[in-house]
Every structure is written in structure tokens, then in C-alpha cells.
Amino acid sequence: MERPKTCTVAAVLLLFLLTDGGSAGPVSAAKESWGYVDVREGAHMFWWLYYANNPGTSYTELPLIMWLQGGPGASSTGFGNFEEIGPLDRELDERDSTWIQAASVLFVDNPVGTGFSYTDTVDALTKDVAGVASDMMVLLKEFFSQKEEFQNIPFYIFSESYGGKMAAAISLELTKAISSGGIKCNFAGVALGDSWISPIDSVLTWGPYLYSTSLLDDAGLMEVGSAAEAIKRAVTDGDFVKATELWSVLENVVEQNTNGVNFYNILGQESDDDDDSTVVKSLLQEDYLTSLARRHIRPLHSESLGQLMNGKIRKKLGIIPRNVTWGGQADAVFASMSGDFMKPVIDVVDELLEAGVNVTVYNGQLDLIVDTIGQENWVKALKWPGIEDFNKMKWTALDDPESPGVTGAFVKSYKNFSFYWILKAGHMIPSDQGDMALRMMQMITQQE
Template identity: 30%
Template sequence: MEVRWYVLYGNHSIVIEVRPGGHMFYWLFYTKDGDVPSCADRPLIIWLQGGPGSASTSYGNLAEVGPIDLDSRMRDSTWVKHFNVLFIDQPLGTGFSYLEEHTKFPENNRELGSDLVSFMKGFYGRHRAFQKVPLHIFGQSYGAKVAAEFALQLQDGQNRGQICFQLISVNLVSPWISPLHSVMSWGRILLRIGAVDEQMYKKIHAASLQVAHLMRRNLWSDASNQMFIVQRLIAAQRIGLYNFMDRSEESTELREAQIMNGPVRIALNLSDNLQFEGSSNFVFDRLSNDFMKPALTTGKII
């Protein structure tokens, strides 16, 4: 992996303290649109990865929409060509974001939104030119659930005169805002496309009904664990959970961690004491009681 690729694009990264002991890392890529005199003449996109516990700066950036891919090659098509893109490692404990000892981990969506609003206050304090730039928030999967709450709290902060910004849109990408609808659809879709037979469909459907049963009893953490049982049934058929056409079973987590703790750390001049957590199980565990709770009301409000 060559360090030089990660410094070719104008970018900025730093850790912002969002509350005592809680430090949130971001990686900002300035637009490469040559038709504008300043990056402040193009909108700002915020990308929030899902999980919870998956890092925006690695998966969202390197594996999805950033200017450089997992093979350290420049992408022909990237949002950075036309927009400023801000990847935020959230929740705290994800990616290069971290908490000091004895600092409380966020345990629900409201706390996640609060940390992000605090982050944006610090971000706009460091990048004042972006306060007047059109803002678009993108959240993927669980990140979409967070994005909805974040936008709601951000708007409330502006109404109170606590923060100034120009929010234009909130974009929910494959949103995890109605988990039960998502889980109940998996088996049916796989049966219709011929990825599983009738017998396997019945097993998936029965396991999915158990998720619904636990949710009706407000046993949210148990429902999260049961959801993983459904996923394991599907994965055992060598069906990709993100792409049912992908049967390679290849995980990018190890490659992401190697890149982030290696060439990216060097390029961004980060301390060796800052360890990258690309997919934090601990973060997920702390949010497992909130994971299966729907956020449809929040989505409708925004």
C-alpha cells in the first residue's frame, strides 16, 4: 500500500472532543471540482456508516464512495469530484474515535444523535466556511437510523440558536428504521429469486417470527440476538447479506484495518496510540438493546 495515494486528495482529519472523555474522529475530503474557485462553493456531504460499530472512514470511504478504493487505486467515479465529503467514525469507540477510561459509551439512538450534534459544533468551529454551505446527511443501514435522529436534534439546536448550518436533505440508504419489516422480508425475497428452496425458506421464516415475538414483548436485546440467528441461517447458504449475488464469503474487515493502521495512519500523521476499530463488537453490544427498536416516527418527522 502506498502512502502517497492518501495525501493526493486535499483532506483534513482530526479528533474532536464531543463530551468529557469522548473523542470523535473525522476525515474530510475537499471537493476536486475544478469548475469552482473554492471548496465552499460546493455542498458538504456527511456519511454515517451502519453497524452500529462499522467505521465510516474505512468501509464507507474505501469500500464504497470515497476517492480511493481498498486496493489503493484512485476511483474513476467518486462523490469527491463534485462534493466535499465528511466521513465520521461514530458511535464513539468506532474506527479512530475513542473514549477515555470510565467514560460512558452511548447506549441509544438519542445519545448517538447528541454526540453528533456536539461534534458538528466543534466541526463548524474549525471549518467556519462550511456553516453557509448546503449540507446533505447520508446514513446507511443503522447509520440511517442515526441520521434521522441526528438531523432532528441538529434542527432543534439551530432553532435554539446553538448552531448554524444549511441542512438541505437527509438521505436514508437501505435504512434500518423498521427492523422487523427488514427481517421478515429476507426469507421471502430469497425464495422468490430462487436463492433458497421452500424448506430453507420455512426455517428462515420461523426464525424471523421468533424475532417478531421477542419484539412484541419488548425483549429488544434478545430480539437482536435472534436476528443474528436468522442471518446465520442465510449466511450458511453462502448468500451475502449485503449482496445476495455475492457468494464469495470474502470479508474486507482485515484489509480495512491493515490499511487504516498502516498507510492511512502514516499519511494522516496519527499517533501510534490511536488504534483503529473497523468493526467494533463492543460498540454493538452496548447498543444491542436499541438495535431492533424502530425509528419510523423520527423518519416521518424529518
């Protein structure tokens, strides 16, 4: 039997699919649609759309946002949806700070092989952001052809982590496709959250950031700095596979010198069923790609989230092939992209700004893996003519929506470029500061 490509329903009608008997918890009343797009032979990409659910405003009067997760190999339809901005959390309870109250949200499991997306063979996995962008053009062309009602609605791409690197490349190709008439949509801007735009700027600032927050001593600072410089030499030599391997070494050095600092929020520690010393020893014994996937992909595909996605959600969706497991190809996706991992895309951001695309950078104060110091470094190195005036500006304080009078963020904007500094948040800003993230999104999409 041929797999159905799309399904559109009102989620409230699927209550029985989200419960295994007994009492039912809250279910989003938003209209939903999902489906597959065959972006290449043997490559099948899954998407899931929530129509905006605002009692006072039609979805046609609110923007459309595509959310891209990082990794590469982390699932938007899983983690971004149920852990960050979707209408329901992992327990299927309603999320007060869901973004669908202010926008329609399109989650895409990208690249192919991520989440419910899959490939027929390992050879069909993408190897770089150029391939990722090419696949996404096929998906977006199909999406906007199917959903003509969204063609004139302002369309934004929001991203997190490696998703930001992919979002930059996707945005540039989308701009070209719109200009040539290949895709009809109203592209309004891209937002790069804690994004892996310049890997070397991140790793070179890990040591100083950790030292300034009392998480490294002098000896630790020297060890971390030495490991980071080795990565810099590999990048300078153009050996990006070696740079990725050395990045894994650097992370082990950081863990050993900080007693297991959490790379996604420095106020926490790496958690695992085993004690920290056992975890570090295990990571050191694994090949570097396996250890990187274990550290950065598998936590986003936790056992409880995996049970939800491969259980109730799979049953609800009804179109997932029997041989596809949510997240089953995640490690392979990361491995396939390893040669592209440490390559920067600052030049792509410059091209976007020069083309007049609205670009926003936003970063969490407590993030280590993409620390704010590193983000500021590559931003200052932009060749866009407006960067000098941007750098001279002072930022503006924003109140925390949950605590009026208390600063929740700072923002600075000049022409088509903005930067948001989000306080008390780590790598996953909507998880740590949901209300502040929602307000930021509304500001970026010009709703306040």
C-alpha cells in the first residue's frame, strides 16, 4: 500500500489517539497538517504544521514560522515541538508560552534522516549545508504549492544551534528561488538562535567564558586554550574533518576540567545514569563521531520523548512507514555532515544582509557551546556596510514578561540586522525562558 503524503485534521478530533484509555489530558484545538515530501530519490522529508490558534485573530493575519532544530540530526517535530514552542509539552499538557498563539508554526525534520524523515540508503544522507538547502527548496516549493493560503503570509525561519547554520544557507537559496519565480512565498526574515555560524569563534572563547564564570582555574584555562588552538590550526589548514575530531577532544578537556559542565547551560552538569567519571571515560573510549552524537544528539532524543514520538504520536500521525523509527538515523546524519561541521557561514550571513534580508541573531546568556562572546566576535567581523553603525549603538533593555520591571533581555537593531541577548537562558532559549522567547518572536515578526 502506498504511503499517504499528507494529512490535515483538527487536533481536538484526535483525542482518542493521544490516550491509552483512562482520563484524557488537554489536547491542542489547533488545526494541524503533516506530510512527507520526496526531496530526492530515496530521500523523504517529514513536516508538521500547526495553524495559528488565536481566538481574536485569524491565522491568515498572523505570520508563518518554520522552526529548524540543530545537531545536525535533532528533530524539530519532536524536540522543538514538545520541548520548546509547540502547543503541548512532552506530557501532552498545554504550553502557556506556545508560539502558535501568535503564528502558524511549521516543524521540519531536517536534514533527511532526522526525526521521522528518512533515507532509503545511507548514501542518500546530505553531506553539507548546500545539500541541506537544496533539499529544503524542494520541500518549500511543494509546501507553498499545496498550501496556497500561506503564499502571501509573512514567512520567517527561526532556528537553533546547527539549525541556524542550515537556516542561513536555506534563506539565501530561498531568496534566489523567490527572485527567479521558483517558489512563491513572502519571505520576511531569518532568526539565528544560539547558532553554529562560526565554530572557531565559539571554541576559542570557551576558555575565557568558563574562566570568567569561575568554572576553570588557571591550569584548566591553559589546557582548554591549547586544545582550542589545535582546532584553529586544523581549520586554517582547511582540514575540517580533523577539526571536528579535535572539537571532540576539546569537549573532553572541558568536561574533565569543569567536573562535567553542561554545554547547553553552564549552571547545570552533564546528566547520565552513570557518574560523571564513568561518562567521560566512556566518551574517551568511543570513536569521536559516536561520542559527539552521544553528547549532542541523544539528549535531544531522550527515552521519554522517544517513547512519545514512537508511540502515541506515531499512532496519531498515521503515515509513518513501519520501518522508520523516530530518530533512528540521527547518528548517521551527524556522521554524514562531519566534514562540514566546523566550516563557517559568516559569508552567507553577509550575503543575506547585503540582499536586504531581515537577519536576527539571538543568544542565551548561559549557553556554552555557542557562547555569546563567540557570537559577538563573528558579528563584529561582518563585512556588511551597516556593521560599523550597528556596533556603535547602545542596546535597549527589555522587561521580562513574567516579572515587569526586571530585565529579561537586551536588544539592538540597525536597518535589517538585530541582536537579542536573552538573560537567564542557555542554548534552548524557549525551554529556559519561554515567555521572553515568545515576546522576542513577536517583536521579530513585527507584532509589537
